[in-house]
Amino acid sequence: METSNPHAVIVSSPGVGHLVCDLELGHRLVSDHNLHVTFFVVVESNSSAGESELVQSARTRKLLDIIELPPVDISSQVEPNAPIFTRLTTVMREIRPTLSSAISDLKLSPTALIVDIFGTPALDVADEFHMLKYVFVTSAWPLALILYAPILDKEVEGEYVVQKQPLRLPGCMPVRPEDVVDPLLNRTKHEYSVFLQVGLEMRQSDGLLVNTWEDLDTPTLKAMREEEGYGSVPVYAVGPLVRPVGPPSSRSELLDWLDEQPVESVIYISFGSAGVLSAQQITELASGLELSQQRFIWVLRPPSKDKACNDVLAYLPDGFLGRTHDLGLVVTKWAPQSEILGHGSVGGFLSHCGWNSALESILNGVPMIAWPLYAEQKMNATKLAEELGVAVRPKIAPTKGIVGREEIEMMVRKVMAEQEGKAMRDRVMELKNSGEKAWNEGGSSFNALAQLVKQCELNSERQRVKAP
Known part of the structure; x- marks a missing residue:
């Protein structure tokens, strides 16, 4: 692979919800910050028409190099009706050899790998190519919960949903037991272990991108940046990223x-x-x-x-x-x-x-x-x-x-x-x-992505120095 200007790889797991945000993140990196972006879409055999339409629409914008990765067979590992956290993290773990091969075939050497919340098992691929590794998640408060979950696992006895008091998250609004996310509803299920593992893998990344902006989530963002219990991972508020309005x-x-x-x-x-x-x-x-x-x-x-x-x-x-x-x-x-x-x-x-x-x-x-x-x-x-x-x-x-x-x-x-x-x-x-102000030039989210791109540039330079 050749080295050139900073080049990021975004890997989107199956599903319309995160595909929308992942595509918009890619478009922002290209249009606002001149980053080269290769976008990998992990396809499932039962992919929806909505996913196909999103990919086709993104191709018409011609900002991203979009590559579809073929489906992987996980039928021997998970039940057909397995919870989404278990199913999609398994897909992303099994896609690693295919993803690694696809990255090797790229003409430009990538400097950063960005995955969504289900893609943390694929972060290992970044290490093969000396890339920075980031995780892009939706909302900030649930992110605080997933980062703190390994500590809650040790602090709380019994099921979370039967606790008499809200679950304490340092610096954040506490989580009422009836509001906990689905993977935390039963600590004996495999999905619970998967959820904890994703939280631990996020802590090993070079940064977390969140689809919010500073003024919307000030206390939660501050807590994740300052409280040691969240793992001391850099947090970038890069939203709001939403589906664009279709053509007339x-x-x-x-x-x-x-x-x-x-x-x-x-x-x-x-x-x-x-x-x-x-x-x-x-x-x-x-x-x-x-x-x-x-x-x-x-x-x-x-x-x-x-x-x-x-x-x-x-x-x-x-x-x-x-x-x-x-x-x-x-x-x-x-x-x-x-x-x-x-x-x-x-x-x-x-x-x-x-x-x-x-x-x-x-x-x-x-x-x-x-x-x-x-x-x-x-x-x-x-x-x-x-x-x-x-x-x-x-x-x-x-x-x-x-x-x-x-x-x-x-x-x-x-x-x-x-x-x-x-x-x-x-x-x-x-x-x-x-x-809207957050995305104006000089706004908080615009600046957060600029910082991310700066890290990509520094890593690109490191890659050049190491290259034979």
């Missing part, structure tokens, strides 16, 4: 409908690509929307991912579509979320609180109803509602029971039509402006 040529009919609605009058409802509700909860949500008499766009999925369903609309209450015909739309296929949230007619977002969706909502000045379902979403929901003040949430956690129609009506009206919603909208607009 791909304009959806949903946007035409939104054009006809009053300003900030529509609530958008979506639970992400993997979020599903029970049949009973679908009924209650539909009834609550109808009671609220607020305009809506609802992306509706079948009650279970494993259940064959030819007619998702059959789960709606009898007559619902007819009675709400003038109020809203129910969508059963893909919806252009970035464009919908950016439309002036949208005034609220009922969301599963995936961090990508939360950032999209904030950057469009849209307050939320927090409806967490899995992964770190419960922590995100608590942050959005209690720390940032840009969301309301039901009294009962959606993962613990059914949220009733009356409470749904109350939350929708609160966000869309009442004074509390206006206050949240004012607050979220402040965060929107703050996030």
Whole structure:
């Protein structure tokens, strides 16, 4: 391989959520900081259409060299229904020989390897090529938890979810037992061990990149940088990185409908690509929307991912579509979320609180109803509602029971039509402006990536000196 200007390699594990952020990170490194970036996409045999579309869209921008790595067979190591942390970290461990070979074939010698949270097993490849190694994660507070988890493992007796007191994270907001991330729900499961291992591997990296900005997560970022319990790894706040708005040529009919609605009058409802509700909860949500008499766009999925369903609309209450015909739309296929949230007619977002969706909502000045379902979403929901003040949430956690129609009506009206919603909208607009400033030249996130690029340049120089 030849040496040249600094060259980073980004490896994205399967899945739409992190692929969105990883691609945007690559685009920022190229367009704002003139870094050369090779982007490896780890493909699974059952990759979604959304992943293919993201990769194709990135190719049209022509900023990244995109290489797809073929699927690896992990069927002998994990069950088909293994938790995502176990499954994807296994994929990334098994992809190492293929990745190493692909890096060897590159014309330019890379100076840094960046992986997402599931890719820490692949960090070993960086050592083969004397590269710096970084991990790019979504939100800051869950990152603090994963870094501190090896210490909690020794400090806490029994299951975390039955503790009487919140889990203490030095310098950070404590984590309520009911909010802990899925891998910590059962300490006897293999996924728990995998989670601890990822935290330890992160501590061995040269830095952690977080999809946030300094003003959004000041106390948490400060704690991770100053408290020894987090491993003393450099932390770079490089967000907000979100999916770009699609070209006008791909304009959806949903946007035409939104054009006809009053300003900030529509609530958008979506639970992400993997979020599903029970049949009973679908009924209650539909009834609550109808009671609220607020305009809506609802992306509706079948009650279970494993259940064959030819007619998702059959789960709606009898007559619902007819009675709400003038109020809203129910969508059963893909919806252009970035464009919908950016439309002036949208005034609220009922969301599963995936961090990508939360950032999209904030950057469009849209307050939320927090409806967490899995992964770190419960922590995100608590942050959005209690720390940032840009969301309301039901009294009962959606993962613990059914949220009733009356409470749904109350939350929708609160966000869309009442004074509390206006206050949240004012607050979220402040965060929107703050996030945009972070990416201006000289802003905190712009400068953080500049520091990262400087480290890449120094390592490139070291590689030249060592080269025979």
